Amino acid sequence: MLLPWYYQRLGAKAVAINNRVLIVDDELSVRRLLFEVARRAGYEAFLAENGQEAIEQTKEIKPAVIIMDIKMPVMDGLEAFERIRADYPDVAVILMTAHGTVDTAVEAMKRGAFDYLVKPSNVTEVRIVLERAFQMRRLREEVAALRHEVQNKYQLGNIIGKSAVMQQVYKAVGRVAPTNATVLITGESGSGKELIAKTIHNNSPRRDGPFIKVNCGALPEGLMESELFGYEKGAFTGAVGRKPGRFELAHQGTLFLDEVGELTPPLQVKLLRVLQEREFERVGGTETIKVDVRIIAATNRNLEDMVHKGLFREDLYYRLKVVPIHVPPLRERVEDIPLFVDYFVRRFAAEAHREVPYVTPEAMELFKRYHWPGNVRELANVLERAVIMSSGVIGVQDLPGLSTTAASPAIVIPETGTLREILHQVEKQVIARALKAHHGNRVKTAQALDISRRALLYKIEEYGLGREGEEEGVVE
Numbered sequence: 249m250l251l252p253w254y255y256q257r258l259g260a261k262a263v264a265i266n267n268r269v270l271i272v273d274d275e276l277s278v279r280r281l282l283f284e285v286a287r288r289a290g291y292e293a294f295l296a297e298n299g300q301e302a303i304e305q306t307k308e309i310k311p312a313v314i315i316m317d318i319k320m321p322v323m324d325g326l327e328a329f330e331r332i333r334a335d336y337p338d339v340a341v342i343l344m345t346a347h348g349t350v351d352t353a354v355e356a357m358k359r360g361a362f363d364y365l366v367k368p369s370n371v372t373e374v375r376i377v378l379e380r381a382f383q384m385r386r387l388r389e390e391v392a393a394l395r396h397e398v399q400n401k402y403q404l405g406n407i408i409g410k411s412a413v414m415q416q417v418y419k420a421v422g423r424v425a426p427t428n429a430t431v432l433i434t435g436e437s438g439s440g441k442e443l444i445a446k447t448i449h450n451n452s453p454r455r456d457g458p459f460i461k462v463n464c465g466a467l468p469e470g471l472m473e474s475e476l477f478g479y480e481k482g483a484f485t486g487a488v489g490r491k492p493g494r495f496e497l498a499h500q501g502t503l504f505l506d507e508v509g510e511l512t513p514p515l516q517v518k519l520l521r522v523l524q525e526r527e528f529e530r531v532g533g534t535e536t537i538k539v540d541v542r543i544i545a546a547t548n549r550n551l552e553d554m555v556h557k558g559l560f561r562e563d564l565y566y567r568l569k570v571v572p573i574h575v576p577p578l579r580e581r582v583e584d585i586p587l588f589v590d591y592f593v594r595r596f597a598a599e600a601h602r603e604v605p606y607v608t609p610e611a612m613e614l615f616k617r618y619h620w621p622g623n624v625r626e627l628a629n630v631l632e633r634a635v636i637m638s639s640g641v642i643g644v645q646d647l648p649g650l651s652t653t654a655a656s657p658a659i660v661i662p663e664t665g666t667l668r669e670i671l672h673q674v675e676k677q678v679i680a681r682a683l684k685a686h687h688g689n690r691v692k693t694a695q696a697l698d699i700s701r702r703a704l705l706y707k708i709e710e711y712g713l714g715r716e717g718e719e720e721g722v723v724e
């Protein structure tokens with residue numbers, strides 16, 4: 249049998265439940281028969297004669313499954329079921345009933361019993377129901393373990409970075425997580441916005457609810473609308489059945505609107521309404537759907553600027569920006585880079601079943617000076633490749649992509665001097681940097697700066713930049 253993915257991932261941890269079954273019946277012959285069936289199926293069977301005994305036994309042996317008659321003296325099965333469930337909500341209870349009391353059993357199912365058997369049942373039937381009850385317990389246990397694993401992963405302690413700028417981010421996450429406030433996370437691509445969003449969710453009272461992500465720029469407008477709000481059967485050609493949207497799926501959880509700046513104006517209006525009223529209609533539908541959803545939005549665009557240019561609604565912007573969190577780009581937290589390098593090198597080495605390679609100080613320097621336009625994601629990719637390609641050491645020569653595009657020196661603006669002098673200083677640095685980037689090639693440099701070659705030569709002369717960047721493939 250092919251095991252489900254979560255089973256495979258959890259491995260041995262998965263079967264954490266015991267194999268105890270408590271059999272409760274006032275008739276000795278039934279107890280005997282069930283005991284034999286359970287024992288042969290490999291379970292550890294225990295016996296009780298009435299509801300009262302069942303409660304006492306449950307406390308003592310903590311069975312995973314209980315199979316119990318409804319009609320019994322002293323305390324009947326239904327009452328015992330209610331009481332046991334109050335203290336042990338996870339135990340799977342199978343109720344047994346004679347023909348006349350099926351209605352009661354159905355009622356018990358509604359209240360959470362796992363299944364019922366109509367007496368007399370044959371041995372196979374009993375065995376199958378028992379098996380299913382144990383399987384359900386195991387699945388529940390696995391889901392709980394998985395949820396626990398995911399929640400642990402998204403704890404602040406697992407986010408890399410000790411820099412002051414990241415401390416600010418953690419503080420904001422800690423403050424906003426317990427609330428229902430809408431959060432707007434800004435930051436460059438790959439800087440960790442989604443990670444922060446998940447961490448907020450997993451530290452919020454909604455942690456047991458869903459975390460649903462939508463990439464607002466991923467689909468054309470019409471499709472995006474039905475993706476967000478769902479559709480009714482026949483809403484458009486191809487809508488063969490009703491489909492819930494992401495807002496509905498995120499009920500009692502968190503909806504993460506990634507790339508929110510990409511939403512078209514009509515969808516911005518719709519989103520605004522949901523934010524204000526927490527209700528909407530499915531595409532092609534008239535029924536108003538109410539949802540309890542916490543919104544976290546993220547963008548790598550400058551939304552304020554988009555508002556000024558009339559590309560993003562101002563009212564929506566303010567609705568989203570109730571609590572803004574800015575995740576700084578990696579180059580602004582250089583002190584965290586060694587931590588990231590250490591973390592990723594270990595992780596990828598473990599994944600590839602290799603020794604953890606040594607990162608030379610020169611390579612580390614390069615990591616610190618590179619400008620990381622793709623941020624943490626880019627650093628992770630570079631390190632993954634380097635770990636696979638390296639033979640024990642990661643040096644500058646193993647990082648060809650970084651060498652040629654290594655960080656250009658920052659432009660320093662002089663603090664004193666006349667405007668003319670300051671501009672000259674800045675211009676000199678800009679030209680020196682461009683020459684270096686093009687390895688001294690003046691045609692390319694002039695093109696990049698959009699000035700004539702003559703003007704460039706003149707400035708090189710004026711600033712004494714004659715040999716700037718002429719060496720081949722220079723890093724430093």
Ligand SMILES: Nc1ncnc2c1ncn2[C@@H]1O[C@H](COP(=O)(O)OP(=O)(O)OP(=O)(O)O)[C@@H](O)[C@H]1O
Binds near residue numbers: 406443548
């Ligand atoms: N501080 C961090 N600690 C550990 N891992 C991180 C950190 N920041 C980012 N990462 C990892 O880097 C990758 C990119 O992060 P994430 O997807 O959260 O970025 P993003 O800003 O949402 O990107 P995009 O804007 O492209 O959607 C992920 O694998 C994430 O787990």
